Structure formats: C-alpha cells, structure tokens
Amino acid sequence: METARPTHPLSPAEAWRFTADHAAEAAFFFDFDGVLSPVTDDPDASQPTPSALGVLEELAGVVAKVAIVSARPVSFLRTRFAALSHVDLYGLYGLEVWHEGEVITEPAALPWVPTMADLAQRARTELPAGTLVEYKRLSVALHYRTAPQLGDVVDRWANDQAERVGLRVQGGRMVAELKPPVDQDKGMVITEGIRNAGCAWYFGDDMSDLKAFDALRARAAVDPAFFGMCVAVANPETGAEVSTAADLTLESPDAVAAFLAEGLRGFRPAR
Numbered sequence: 001m002e003t004a005r006p007t008h009p010l011s012p013a014e015a016w017r018f019t020a021d022h023a024a025e026a027a028f029f030f031d032f033d034g035v036l037s038p039v040t041d042d043p044d045a046s047q048p049t050p051s052a053l054g055v056l057e058e059l060a061g062v063v064a065k066v067a068i069v070s071a072r073p074v075s076f077l078r079t080r081f082a083a084l085s086h087v088d089l090y091g092l093y094g095l096e097v098w099h100e101g102e103v104i105t106e107p108a109a110l111p112w113v114p115t116m117a118d119l120a121q122r123a124r125t126e127l128p129a130g131t132l133v134e135y136k137r138l139s140v141a142l143h144y145r146t147a148p149q150l151g152d153v154v155d156r157w158a159n160d161q162a163e164r165v166g167l168r169v170q171g172g173r174m175v176a177e178l179k180p181p182v183d184q185d186k187g188m189v190i191t192e193g194i195r196n197a198g199c200a201w202y203f204g205d206d207m208s209d210l211k212a213f214d215a216l217r218a219r220a221a222v223d224p225a226f227f228g229m230c231v232a233v234a235n236p237e238t239g240a241e242v243s244t245a246a247d248l249t250l251e252s253p254d255a256v257a258a259f260l261a262e263g264l265r266g267f268r269p270a271r
C-alpha cells in the first residue's frame with residue numbers, strides 16, 4: 001500500500017518510510033562543510049567524515065539522485081568525492097557543475113576570473129596577518145576562524161571591495177566571501193534539481209543553505225504531491241536560524257552519516 005505524503009510536523013521514521021516507498025523519484029542534496037565534513041581551522045584540511053562516502057554511495061544506489069551542493073569549487077569536491085561515480089557535484093553555489101567528466105562553468109561568471117585573482121592578491125597584502133585567503137577562481141573566501149577578532153575588519157574590507165568592483169558578499173561561518181554578480185545560489189540549484197523529483201531532502205548548516213530549504217518549501221507549496229525534508233546540522237556559529245527553518249536538526253556530520261545509514265535500512269535492495 002502507498003504511504004500518504006507526510007505532513008509537517010513529522011517524525012523521521014515517517015519521512016524515511018515515504019522516501020523508501022518513492023525511492024525512484026527521490027533526490028538527496030548535501031552541503032559539504034559542516035554537513036558531511038567537520039569544521040577544521042584550515043579549509044584545505046577538510047575531509048568527509050569517515051563513514052560518509054560509503055553511505056552516500058549506498059544511497060545513490062537506491063534513490064534517483066544524490067548531489068553535493070557546495071560553495072567549494074568542483075576541483076576541490078572532486079578530490080573528496082572522486083570515488084563516488086553516481087554522486088553529482090555542484091560547486092561555487094552552482095556556478096560550476098561536474099557533468100560527464102568535465103566541469104561546466106556558468107558563462108556569465110567567467111569574465112570575473114581575473115578580478116578574483118586580483119582580489120585574492122590584494123587580500124593577501126592588505127588584510128592583517130591571521131586572515132586566511134582562499135582563492136576559488138570565481139570567488140574569494142576570506143577566513144578569520146583562527147583570528148575571530150579580525151571579523152569586523154575582514155567584513156568591512158569585503159564590503160568595500162564588493163562596492164568598488166561590483167561584486168556580492170556572502171557571509172558564512174567565520175568567513176566573508178566575494179562572489180560575482182551573477183544570479184546563482186543553492187536555491188536555484190535545488191529548484192532545477194528537483195524538477196522531476198517527487199520527494200527531496202536537503203542537508204545544510206549555513207545561511208546559504210536557507211535558500212535551498214526555501215526551494216523545497218516553494219515546490220511543496222505548489223505541488224501537493226511533492227514531499228520535501230529540510231535537515232539542519234547544528235552549529236554554534238549560525239545560532240538557531242538554520243535549525244529553526246528545518247524540519248529536523250542533527251548534531252554533527254557524524255550524526256548525518258549515522259542517520260542516513262539508519263534510514264537506508266528501510267529501503268529495498270537496489271535491483
């Protein structure tokens with residue numbers, strides 16, 4: 001017998017049951033940092049939590065789509081997820097997509113590559129020691145995790161540069177990021193990614209993930225048959241905002257992997 005579409009508030013067991021019954025039209029989307037990977041002082045040192053890769057591969061074998069949707073470049077995500085052949089990669093908030101063995105870049109963002117290289121260079125010379133500059137080809141992230149007292153200086157510098165050059169600033173967890181003025185965000189990735197889905201889950205921990213939650217809510221509002229599940233991964237830095245917007249909050253990246261492993265037990269084996 002078909003399970004009825006769950007209504008909120010719902011229990012995880014109810015959500016998993018519906019998803020397992022609609023596995024062929026289910027999609028799962030995951031942010032990377034703070035969701036699949038514990039926070040580290042050095043962004044280059046981030047790795048998926050040990051059980052994440054196995055559980056994502058298993059999930060990709062039983063549902064229609066599994067994707068990572070990150071502010072990291074695809075080149076970085078490839079170094080962490082290359083072993084997973086059935087997991088889609090959206091980098092730089094969707095400005096990059098890994099498709100059939102190559103990186104597809106949003107053409108409107110490409111003219112900004114030299115600007116970003118210049119800004120990264122400026123940031124290294126103009127910002128105080130303790131700021132960590134992460135150059136990502138189409139964006140520049142300015143980290144102050146190991147020097148939180150620099151937060152105001154870094155935010156001000158980022159806003160000044162954004163105004164001077166015509167960029168956008170995205171705030172995050174102990175980071176200010178300069179992005180091209182191109183309309184692309186995680187919400188747009190999800191809206192497109194769930195076009196053919198009847199059921200979708202999004203796991204996020206940061207402010208940029210709220211747009212992905214909104215995309216699931218928007219679809220559910222116009223499509224009574226669609227079921228969307230917004231899962232927050234708790235962190236002390238964004239406060240309660242992401243958790244408040246979610247249907248469910250998990251404690252950590254390890255808890256995400258454990259939650260998926262438990263949910264997968266209700267699926268029929270892949271054919």
Ligand SMILES: O=P(O)(O)OC[C@H]1O[C@H](O[C@H]2O[C@H](CO)[C@@H](O)[C@H](O)[C@H]2O)[C@H](O)[C@@H](O)[C@@H]1O
Binds near residue numbers: 173
């Ligand atoms: O969309 P995401 O995959 O969540 O990327 C968001 C930012 O994540 C990274 O920075 C964050 O994680 C770092 C490693 O744990 C941490 O050191 C930093 O303080 C966090 O802000 C990444 O380095 C950024 O480029 C992303 O924008």
